[in-house]
Amino acid sequence: KQEVxxxxxxxxxxxxxxxxxxxxxxxxxIYNLQWFRQDPGKGLTSLLLIQSSQREQTSGRLNASLDKSxxxxxxxxxxxxxxxxxxxxxxxxxxxxxxxxxxxxGTTLTVKP
Amino acid sequence: DVKVTQSSRYLVxxxxxxxxxxxxxxxxxxxxxxxxxxxxxxxxxxYFSYDVKMKEKGDIxxxxxxxxxxKERFSLILESASTNQxxxxxxxxxLRGGRTEAFFGQGTRLTVV
Numbered sequence: 001k002q003e004v005x006x007x008x009x010x011x012x013x014x015x016x017x018x019x020x021x022x023x024x025x026x027x028x029x030i031y032n033l034q035w036f037r038q039d040p041g042k043g044l045t046s047l048l049l050i051q052s053s054q055r056e057q058t059s060g061r062l063n064a065s066l067d068k069s070x071x072x073x074x075x076x077x078x079x080x081x082x083x084x085x086x087x088x089x090x091x092x093x094x095x096x097x098x099x100x101x102x103x104x105x106g107t108t109l110t111v112k113p
Numbered sequence: 114d115v116k117v118t119q120s121s122r123y124l125v126x127x128x129x130x131x132x133x134x135x136x137x138x139x140x141x142x143x144x145x146x147x148x149x150x151x152x153x154x155x156x157x158x159x160y161f162s163y164d165v166k167m168k169e170k171g172d173i174x175x176x177x178x179x180x181x182x183x184k185e186r187f188s189l190i191l192e193s194a195s196t197n198q199x200x201x202x203x204x205x206x207x208l209r210g211g212r213t214e215a216f217f218g219q220g221t222r223l224t225v226v
Contacts, residue, residue: 031212043203044217051212103156
């Protein structure tokens with residue numbers, strides 16, 4: 001059974017800092033990995049999708065990497081802003097879950113002005 | 114842009130009531146999913162559907178049923194609502210296959226009293 005871990009559970013940084021969020025998983029037989037953002041009381045917003053054959057994806061100030069051999073993904077946020085404050089979740093698709101997604105518990109990011 | 118719309122942001126229902134949560138997507142996606150999200154437990158899959166009238170149980174189907182009569186609409190039914198079904202409910206959709214991106218609705222916060 002796929003297990004997904006996100007560490008740390010919470011992170012607080014000053015505005016302007018570059019930061020890295022981590023996602024580790026146990027089953028490398030995945031189709032893709034997706035990073036989401038969730039604001040309090042809201043749904044999930046898709047940030048980046050990395051297919052299993054890819055190593056990284058970039059969108060604006062966000063860069064996500066995938067290393068299947070070590071079972072790890074990172075989400076890099078450059079020049080953080082208070083508006084980046086949210087919970088960030090990673091989700092793995094495929095492997096033993098046959099196309100369904102397994103989610104981590106998320107990292108709650110606070111960017112202080 | 115893909116749009117996944119859940120019929121209500123907030124619902125308050127009484128114990129024993131039959132509750133319908135509706136989800137509509139506008140991108141002709143084959144796959145649709147219902148999750149619940151609880152603090153400390155993360156997102157858990159209740160049911161998913163990969164085609165009209167098709168459904169499969171997720172990890173926690175007990176106490177729930179689903180209906181998919183049209184491709185764009187996926188309904189979650191609480192046959193007899195109980196207080197332990199108080200939760201945030203999230204609907205998602207994606208194209209067929211495991212390599213595609215998942216999109217989420219804005220969530221429904223259900224309180225059963």
